[in-house]
Amino acid sequence: MIRISPTKILAGLALATALTAVSTALPAQAASLRMAWSQDATGLDPHKQTAFSSLRLLELIYEPLVRLDAELNVVPAIATSWEFAPDAKTLTFSLDPNAKFSNGAQVTSADVKASFERLLNEETAAAARSNFLSIESIDTPDDVTVTFHLTTADVPILVAMATINAAILPASEIAAGTVGTTALGSGPFKLDSWEPNAKEVLSPNADWAGGTVGVDGITISVLPDETAILASLRAGQTDFALLNDPLVATLVPMESNLVLNRVGQLSYNVLQLNPSRPPMNNLKVRQAMSCAIDRQAIIDAALAGEGKVTGPLTMPAFAQDPSSLFCYTQDLDKAKALMAEAGVDGFTAKVIAATGEPPVAASEAQVLQSQLAEIGIKLDIEMMELNVYVDTWLAGNFDMAVAQNGGRPDPYPMYNRYFTKEGNLVKVSNFTDDELDSLMKQGQAETDPAKRVEIFHSFESRLAELSPWLWLSTGYNYTAQLKTVSGFEPSPTGTLFGLTKVTVE
């Protein structure tokens, strides 16, 4: 006879009770997708939101005129076609006559005009406004045609329109002032409910012009700890999840019931120097620092190997082989020689980094600290809560900053803000250069794609050589899913629009 100890019986009973309770709490959801992420959206106004999760949520509810596919090509969304005039000063869109908002109303040129007027209105406080300042006027000759007249040739404006920050909203909602309190878009899903920092419930938008989606709905749970997200996936209680921490993501392939989707991202890890402060105002010191660091070693040690070395341009269509850039192979002798030429015999500097943003920020700072010590540079690391970091960063109040900056599919909107004389964030970069300025303007006006690539290659080489910042690596966008989920196509932009094709067994 097998004897079972009372302790085991009690443990078994407790577990059975808990399992019953849990299964009661989670009713089976046939073809609905149970999704989890660690950070929730912070608002519903697509023109105002910049947080990663907000953009990912709003991309499922709203649509811009055009969007980017997984290869970063501009493809139709509300607009079916578009055309630049030869001088790149006029851009005309033809709208999809079947495009409808989730209340059944057709999306018309009047909605497009009202949306861009709202974006450009300073009172809206839209962060993306700076990308559309070249818009002089908007014509709407009929319901399905919109013409943008630009003050200057502005080719990158098309890519800038391919983000949810340029979403088309109903003119009626704009007039009523209800944008942000309701979520009425023309995208593939409708927002049924939103409990901030807890969960969102989405259902398919039957009026979506893009066709039908593969799931009955999506329930997004906010689980702040990514190890808990992994546990939930492992236990089959979450179908699909977004992951930020590479250390958690690398554990996913070890689970037999899970699949990890990994795609190179546009955002980049960088050590920002402050060239307004000595001795970083000395070109040779900045270059010495660039030569002293071993970028691959940082990836191996701080990112668990999850990343690749990058120059300033992260988008595949424009990026060069990083090894062709200035001092992208560690060369300590050259670094020491440059320091000697600069007449600087080592120095101490404070480097700021945000706690958990990105998750590897502290590790990156520590590896940089050890590498730069080789040429006599002592880094004092100051970790800050994200908001404190942002405040300090925006004030340009740092010697150096470990940062993860968002990338763009086009180099112009990505760096115009930092490294041209009119850039809004020059107060952060504290660096301009006539040649960079000129190359940026050429890149803005040039319509020939091949010539644009050439211009921005020159821009990238020059920027790496001047080393106002030390570009380190790009990481990956991670999503993890159960093997019962199929059809998701990840994108370098991180968009979850690929969920429209997902099915759950």
Place this chain on the structure above:
Amino acid sequence: MSYVVQRLLTFPLILLGVSILVFVSIRLVPGDAITAMLGTEAGLLTPAQRASLASYFGIDQPIWSQYLRWLSGLVQGDLGISSIYGKPVLTVILERFPLTLQLSLMAMVIALGIGVPLGVLAASRNERPSDLIVRVLAMLGQSTPSFVVGVLIIYVLSVWFGFVPAMGTFTPLLTDPLASIGQLIFPAITLGFAFAASVTRIARSSMLDVLSDDYVRTARAKGVTPRSVIWRHALPNALIPVVTLSGVEFGYLLGGAVIVEQIFALPGLGRLVLDAITQRDYALVQGTVLFIAFNFLVVNLLVDLAYVALDPRIRIGGR
């Protein structure tokens, strides 16, 4: 009765002090609701755009003016509107409070259910192996942070048993008692773990003191059984320090078990205040901290009153 009234009369003064402290300190922290919403993109705003957002978030006025406006609302029972939730602060707090209350009570039950018997056992077998084992366990419990226990529990459950407690949302007790308790049992164990260790240590030392008292020796001399000496005569007196500890700890728990709620993704008061601070929702931070302070005061008052019930020799109010 007059003692209770006197204590109640001090509440508004204490809460006023708390309100000033929290109002000023949250504004001294760098960053505001605008940087919290836009992150580094806030640097792209023009002065007019920034002014428009500052007005929207109500941070365009001098701090004293903001405080007076908030205080006048508070007097009328209005804690303001949460910028994260777009709802009255009090409504948001009351939505979150049941979870925190239930979690705290469950953690208390677990901690007292384990801690008191173990403490009594250890004291009654002073310096014997079982006492030593209990003391080592108590040390271990006190020195293991709750985030370690929580993550371990989640790991063990998901890897060995293939399930995790429902996370993200909360099923109220009255809606589905079984599901509700099932959801909170593991977070409560996590919370109760360290607390049980403290209770064990206090119960043991208090019990040792009481067991050396004359009246216990007298009871033993009169032939009262050892079991009766411990449970009927010694324990009620030994419990007084445990009540004090429980009161203080319960007050803390009602402030929200931030780490446990974060790990188990429970929408309670702890996570609420953390999210409010992170997203610089000033009205919500102020309202929640005030609510927590109020709870703390009430619990402390109840603890003082509980002394009287436990020990008739104690007369509060100096009489």
